[in-house]
Amino acid sequence: MLDVKGLARLVGGGAEEGAKIQRQMTLPWGDAFRISLRNVTIRLGRAFITASGIVLGIAFLSSVWTGAVIQEGLERSERAHLEELAQATAVGGADEKSTQDLIAAAEQARKSRASRQAWLVVMSLLVCGVGITNAMLMSVTERFQEIGTMKCLGALDNFIVRLFLIEAALLGVLGSLLGALLGHMAMLGIFAIRERTFSVAAKMDWSQMLFYLVIAVLIGTVLSLIAAIAPAIRAARMRPAVALQSEI
C-alpha cells in the first residue's frame, strides 16, 4: 500500500513521452518576465503605490546628494574667487591673512557639512528601506489567493519567488529612476531659487552628479530586491490551502 515507487509509474505514465520530459516542471525566464511585467503594467495604479516607498526614499537620497554636489560646485567657484583675491592682495601687500582665514573657515564648514550629510544619507536609506519593505510585504500579502491558485496549477515555490523578484526588480528600477530624478530636480530648483540664479547648474560637477544618480538607482533596486525576498519566500512556502483561504 505504501508505494513510493508508484509516483514513478504515474510520472512515466505518458507512453509517448519519456519519463524525463514528464518529470520536468518549468517556468522559463521569458514567461516569468512577461507575467511579472504584466503584473506591473496592468495594475499600474497599484504598482505606483507599491513603488511610492521607493520613489520617496530614493528622492530623499538623490536630493541629499544633489545638494552636496551643488554646494561643492558653489564652494569651488567661491574658493577660486578667494584664491584670486588672495593673490591680488598678496601682490598689493595688503590683508593677506584675512583671505587665508576665509579659505580655512570655508574648509572647516565643508567638513562639518560632510558629516551631517553622511547622517542624512543614512537616514534616507532607512526611510527607503522601511518604505520598500512595507510596500513589498503588502504587494505579496494581497496576492495570497493568486499564489495559492498558481501552486494548484503546479507552480513550484521557486516559481513564485522568481515572479515576485522580477516584479520587485522592475518596480525598483522604475521607482528609483523616478525618485532619483524627482529628488535631483527638486534640489536643483531649491538652490536655483535660493541663489536666485540658474548658474548653480553650470557650476556643478555633472559627471559626479550622474555617478550619484546611477548609484541611487542601483541602491533602490537592490533594496527593493532585498525587501521582497523574505515575504516572497514566506508566501511561496505557504500550503496552497492556507493561501487560498486567506481573505484580503
Next chain:
Amino acid sequence: MAKVKCPECGEEIETTGIITVCPGCNADMRHVMEEVGHERAERMKTIARDDSVTTHEFIVRTRDLRKIYVMGEVEVPALRDVDLDVRRGEYLSIMGPSGSGKSTLFNMIGGLDKPTGGRCFIEEVDMAQLDAFELAWLRCRKIGYIFQTFNLIPVMTALENVTLPMIFAGMGTDEMMDRGRELLELVGLDDRLDHKPYELSGGQQQRVAVARALANAPAIILADEPTGNLDLQTGKEIIDLLKELNQESGVTVISATHDLKMIDVSDRIVHIRDGEVERIEHRADLKLEIGTLGSEIEDAE
C-alpha cells in the same frame, strides 16, 4: 457549450446540447443536437486522459483521514477518520451542510494541505510520501482544480489562464496555444480568448476555469462548490459540462457541493456531517427510492 443554428428559423442558439426544441420557433431540434453531441463526444474523448500505466480500481482512497485545526487553545476537528474509496471514472459528489468539512476533504485529496492523521492515496501512492516537486507535479498533471470563486489570474486573458499550467508542464509554445484554443472552444468560449476575467460573466469565468483544469489532461477533476457563485441556469451548464467530460473522457470528477442539481449526474453521493461520512448513496439506489430523494430535497431546503 456549442453554438447551433435552428434549421427552421435560423436562430443561433448557445447550448450544452440539452434543448430539444428551438426557443425561437419551436422546431424540433433533436437531430441537430444529436449531431452536435456526436461531434463533441469524439473531441471530448481525448481532452482529459488517464494515462496511468497501472489502472488501479480506486483512483483516490483515504484511510482514517483526520484533520484538526488548532486555533490558539481551541481544537476544531474538521475531518474525523474519513474512509473513502473513489473509483476510476466515477462522478462523486460530496454533500453536507456548511462547515461539515467538504472543503477540508477537498484540500486533503488535492494535496493542498497536510492531514493531521491518516492517509490519502492517489493511484495507490501515499501523498504523505511525496516531496514538494512531486506534489507540484501531481497538481499540475494529475489533478484539475475548480473553485467556487473561479480563481482565475486577474491580469491574464482567458487563453493565458488556460495555458499557464501548460507552461509549468513544459509544453512547447505552439502546441500550448493550439491546445488552449481547442479547450476554450470546447467550453464554448472561442470568441473570448483575449478577454480578461473581469470582462467575463461568472459562468464564463467558470468555464475558463474548467478549460484550465483540463490543461494537462488530468485524471481527476476536483471541484469545490463549482456552482456556488452561479445562478441556476449557469450552474446547470457547468454541471452538464463536467458530466459530459466524465462520460466522454472517463475523467474522475469529485465535487463538493450544496447543489441538489448535482444529484442527477452523480454516480455516488457522499454525505458528510461534522467531519464524518454519514452515508453514501448510489445513483442506482436513488432511482429506486425517488420518494426518499424528494423528502431529502425538502430537508435541505
